[in-house]
Amino acid sequence: xxxxxxxxxxxxxxxxxxxxxxxxxxxxxxxxxxxxxxxxxxxxxxxxxxxxxxxxxxxxxxxxxxxxxxxxxxxxxxxxxxxxxxxxxxxxxxxxxxxxxxxxxxxxxxxxxxxxxxxxxxxxxxxxxxxxxxxxxxxxxxxxxxxxxxxxxxxxxxxxxxxxxxxxxxxxxxxxxxxxxxxxxxxxxxxxxxxxxxxxxxxxxxxxxxxxxxxxxxxxxxxxxxxxxxxxxxxxxxxxxxxxxxxxxxxxxxxxxxxxxxxxxxxxxxxxxxxxxxxxxxxxxxxxxxxxxxxxxxxxxxxxxxxxxxxxxxxxxxxxxxxxxxxxxxxxxxxxxxxxxxxxxxxxxxxxxxxxxxxxxxxxxxxxxxxxxxxxxxxxxxxxxxxxxxxxxxxxxxxxxxxxxxxxxxxxxxxxxxxx
Amino acid sequence: xxxxxxxxxxxxxxxxxxxxxxxxxxxxxxxxxxxxxxxxxxxxxxxxxxxxxxxxxxxxxxxxxxxxxxxxxxxxxxxxxxxxxxxxxxxxxxxxxxxxxxxxxxxxxxxxxxxxxxx
Numbered sequence: 261x262x263x264x265x266x267x268x269x270x271x272x273x274x275x276x277x278x279x280x281x282x283x284x285x286x287x288x289x290x291x292x293x294x295x296x297x298x299x300x301x302x303x304x305x306x307x308x309x310x311x312x313x314x315x316x317x318x319x320x321x322x323x324x325x326x327x328x329x330x331x332x333x334x335x336x337x338x339x340x341x342x343x344x345x346x347x348x349x350x351x352x353x354x355x356x357x358x359x360x361x362x363x364x365x366x367x368x369x370x371x372x373x374x375x376x377x378x379x380x381x382x383x384x385x386x387x388x389x390x391x392x393x394x395x396x397x398x399x400x401x402x403x404x405x406x407x408x409x410x411x412x413x414x415x416x417x418x419x420x421x422x423x424x425x426x427x428x429x430x431x432x433x434x435x436x437x438x439x440x441x442x443x444x445x446x447x448x449x450x451x452x453x454x455x456x457x458x459x460x461x462x463x464x465x466x467x468x469x470x471x472x473x474x475x476x477x478x479x480x481x482x483x484x485x486x487x488x489x490x491x492x493x494x495x496x497x498x499x500x501x502x503x504x505x506x507x508x509x510x511x512x513x514x515x516x517x518x519x520x521x522x523x524x525x526x527x528x529x530x531x532x533x534x535x536x537x538x539x540x541x542x543x544x545x546x547x548x549x550x551x552x553x554x555x556x557x558x559x560x561x562x563x564x565x566x567x568x569x570x571x572x573x574x575x576x577x578x579x580x581x582x583x584x585x586x587x588x589x590x591x592x593x594x595x596x597x598x599x600x601x602x603x604x605x606x607x608x609x610x611x612x613x614x615x616x617x618x619x620x621x622x623x624x625x626x627x628x629x630x631x632x633x634x635x636x637x638x639x640x641x642x643x644x645x646x647x648x649x650x651x652x653x654x655x656x657x658x659x660x661x662x663x664x665x666x667x668x669x670x671x672x673x674x675x676x677x678x679x680x
Numbered sequence: 681x682x683x684x685x686x687x688x689x690x691x692x693x694x695x696x697x698x699x700x701x702x703x704x705x706x707x708x709x710x711x712x713x714x715x716x717x718x719x720x721x722x723x724x725x726x727x728x729x730x731x732x733x734x735x736x737x738x739x740x741x742x743x744x745x746x747x748x749x750x751x752x753x754x755x756x757x758x759x760x761x762x763x764x765x766x767x768x769x770x771x772x773x774x775x776x777x778x779x780x781x782x783x784x785x786x787x788x789x790x791x792x793x794x795x796x797x798x799x
Contacts, residue, residue, distance in 0.1 A: 431793045
């Protein structure tokens with residue numbers, strides 16, 4: 261990694277920690293965010309000349325605090341009713357705040373601040389889009405243009421979304437707090453859903469012409485690691501990290517040299533990232549230990565990813581276990597996509613006739629290209645190429661991205677050649 | 681502390697004309713008593729049905745003609761049936777209280793933070 265890369269990594273790692281404490285002590289996330297942004301710019305100018313300080317977090321904290329105090333002084337110079345500062349604080353004046361921050365934050369208080377920041381960004385009073393945008397900006401320290409690119413919206417739209425989210429936190433007094441034990445399960449589910457959504461967008465981009473977005477995938481894993489470090493006792497947090505690592509291990513093999521997608525069945529398994537599989541498996545066994553025998557949805561998905569990752573080939577995959585895991589997942593989530601994946605595994609375990617029957621019982625996927633593609637696969641194996649071609653044609657028209665259209669068109673050509 | 685107005689919306693067809701309305705009113709009174717005692721509720725009332733509404737506009741700016749319309753501002757399937765003011769430490773506390781008001785299960789409650797206009 262070059263010098264700038266190292267700088268950016270340090271800033272991404274330390275930035276949220278500095279921000280978390282600053283937001284609590286000055287009582288305003290928007291001001292803390294602006295202050296940290298200014299401090300980051302200062303660091304990017306200064307560090308290449310001076311070298312990265314021994315304690316970059318302390319350096320950033322001091323500079324960000326000064327910037328925040330400047331911002332607050334400027335704000336309090338304006339009329340009082342325009343000022344929404346000190347929202348979470350006790351209404352202390354900037355100088356009192358300065359004294360309060362003098363004490364260096366001990367590690368356990370830093371941990372609480374990080375949790376406050378995370379649960380605020382993912383508060384259920386904010387829409388999912390706002391939660392995702394805030395998390396990527398505030399927790400992953402992604403710049404606005406990068407977040408806008410990731411979700412294929414204009415930069416101005418993403419900037420507005422962030423401003424609106426921060427304004428709502430201030431105006432509606434969304435608390436900067438760790439949820440109570442009673443609230444925690446629901447609130448944690450929202451946090452995990454945000455990280456999962458970032459990973460899904462990385463794994464199956466809704467637009468563009470790449471098979472996966474490696475940069476976004478790395479951010480999702482970074483967020484999951486952050487959560488696992490803060491909440492090592494929460495099995496679903498560990499399971500999500502395991503799932504993302506196990507899935508990311510296959511990313512390099514998911515496209516051929518020309519960038520065309522390669523499905524799991526056809527992937528060159530020597531290209532899978534063994535280190536990521538080993539790490540993911542280790543987190544998964546941690547999660548199993550912590551969960552006391554009750555597997556949550558992320559743990560089941562991680563088991564599924566692990567079952568694929570440890571199989572020597574598509575044919576040698578333990579399809580019986582995979583069908584069983586989908587049964588379990590289906591019993592707690594009632595999602596037609598889970599039923600679809602289960603049916604694909606049934607085809608491999610019991611044959612195309614059983615797979616086709618399972619597919620036909622699923623309602624609500626008439627507009628899913630994956631459902632039509634799976635029907636086509638079974639029909640082709642049963643020796644009905646013309647029906648298979650018809651399903652594939654439908655699948656092509658429904659495919660959400662160019663990449664998937666290309667994949668399905670390739671299959672359609674193969675089936676048509678079988679028609680003779 | 682933050683102030684919120686809790687706007688209670690109901691299905692138009694179910695609001696007021698429903699005979700269950702008066703049967704349920706003790707639940708509202710009980711909520712108001714508890715929330716007021718806790719120092720959270722700062723007032724609030726039920727509203728007559730929208731057929732009793734008069735909507736006014738001053739046309740052409742300040743001092744212009746006062747125009748009246750018999751009925752609500754917007755005809756909608758949901759009607760505003762009441763409101764109450766909550767003073768809470770933060771949104772979570774306001775949500776916890778609002779969720780105990782019968783309007784939250786008989787209809788929907790919109791929590792709107794108040795922007796003070798007094799100097």
